[in-house]
């Protein structure tokens with residue numbers, strides 16, 4: 001699937017704006033055919049947005065179940081004879097869509113796109129009604145998982161991840177027109193030898209009878225640097241300008257379907273950053289050069305809009321990454337908007353790209369998230385069906401993001417239970433799924449403190465070790481000297497594995513404006529000292545090739561005794577004001593600052 005584009009042969013119409021919106025706690029709307037008429041008793045809802053914080057009503061904020069979105073759209077009158085597609089960039093966590101009375105597509109998984117060919121249901125120039133039945137419940141068979149518990153007060157949605165279960169239409173919805181004979185998918189793999197770059201392309205075409213694939217590569221100035229023919233092949237690029245951290249140089253690959261007379265019948269464009277990624281011993285190499293990750297685990301999280309994509313926030317967050325000297329981030333804990341990855345490509349920021357598989361760990365809930373007493377891997381909980389959904393989430397992530405030069409590692413899960421036979425059996429095939437989907441990038445998962453070195457049974461499958469550790473916060477709280485000893489000892493153990501290690505989380509909750517003469521947990525001074533301690537440990541171990549502070553900014557979570565107005569481990573507050581730690585990180589990461 002290709003994201004809708006405007007090209008010489010394609011056009012798109014954006015469906016963002018105000019949609020009719022209605023909760024359906026009884027799940028009666030489907031039988032009552034709510035899609036077949038204007039949505040009754042509806043209120044307005046912004047798209048894109050998480051619905052939760054937009055409405056001034058606690059029952060809406062914490063709602064789980066069926067949610068209806070509807071709007072009408074006029075199909076552009078110039079689209080006669082074109083193939084018309086309805087494209088959702090995401091619907092959290094699943095959706096079924098109708099066009100007028102016709103059910104056109106269903107999709108499971110809240111952070112990857114889906115679309116339907118609706119040509120037969122629309123007429124150019126006429127209006128159609130688009131209805132999406134979104135559902136945000138989490139179960140043991142969803143990614144991420146959760147469970148609905150029956151309580152004396154009624155059903156409650158429980159989940160084991162530490163961020164608010166924002167839901168709705170978080171990203172753009174598009175109507176788009178393509179020719180019938182078209183390019184349907186494209187895979188690009190890049191490399192270089194000396195000063196010559198290579199761009200290998202594989203284009204999947206549909207209904208291409210009598211049409212040939214032609215590719216044109218242009219440099220950033222628009223000059224043609226290479227051309228080729230056929231569904232697959234390799235272009236040589238003389239005097240290549242590599243894509244590199246801090247240098248987001250992009251070529252433009254145009255893929256055309258051309259008829260006998262040389263007329264271009266379909267045309268798509270793909271940004272291409274020419275670079276290589278490789279793990280060698282304990283080194284992580286980009287373009288053959290050792291790379292050290294500095295940056296954060298992040299969240300798509302903002303006041304009011306929740307997890308919605310917003311370009312002002314996008315630019316601002318990347319400005320702050322630049323200011324602080326971050327060269328990379330992890331899309332914790334789900335695939336981010338494609339606009340985020342496009343921006344990272346363009347600005348030379350390196351990305352660890354993660355699936356939404358977070359909270360596959362019933363041991364971790366202990367006290368923080370509630371919902372104790374479950375076995376993680378069992379026929380009744382995380383089971384074969386979950387594994388299938390997880391495999392599909394990995395395939396969809398790779399299918400969507402495979403051509404982004406910024407993406408250098410696939411993270412297939414965050415902090416799953418990983419020290420049991422069940423974990424080993426669950427994850428072994430998932431690593432195969434990731435490698436089959438993309439043989440070119442390293443694959444890993446993020447290990448939790450509950451499975452320290454020597455006990456983890458999943459890290460054997462990973463190319464890169466990614467560790468989340470909270471010595472000095474959740475353990476050795478307030479005792480940074482003790483934390484330093486314990487952390488160094490564990491990390492030396494991991495270093496003996498001979499793989500590169502990225503510390504994907506370390507952090508301390510910090511209430512902005514809370515100061516202390518002596519380093520007290522929750523104070524800005526403690527956060528700075530905590531980070532300094534961690535950095536001493538990392539600097540003492542060669543196999544550590546990266547540090548991602550948890551988190552870039554404070555973010556919303558479910559309520560609980562461990563969280564005061566959300567998680568406060570940000571270097572920035574939720575409204576992006578710097579804490580003292582931000583200045584300290586800036587000094588470390590901008591060596592000249």
Ligand code: GCB
Pocket residue numbers: 161162163333414415468505550567569
């Ligand atoms: C973790 C999780 C992250 C949490 C963080 C915390 O290990 O991966 O989602 O927010 O700890 O602050 O507890």
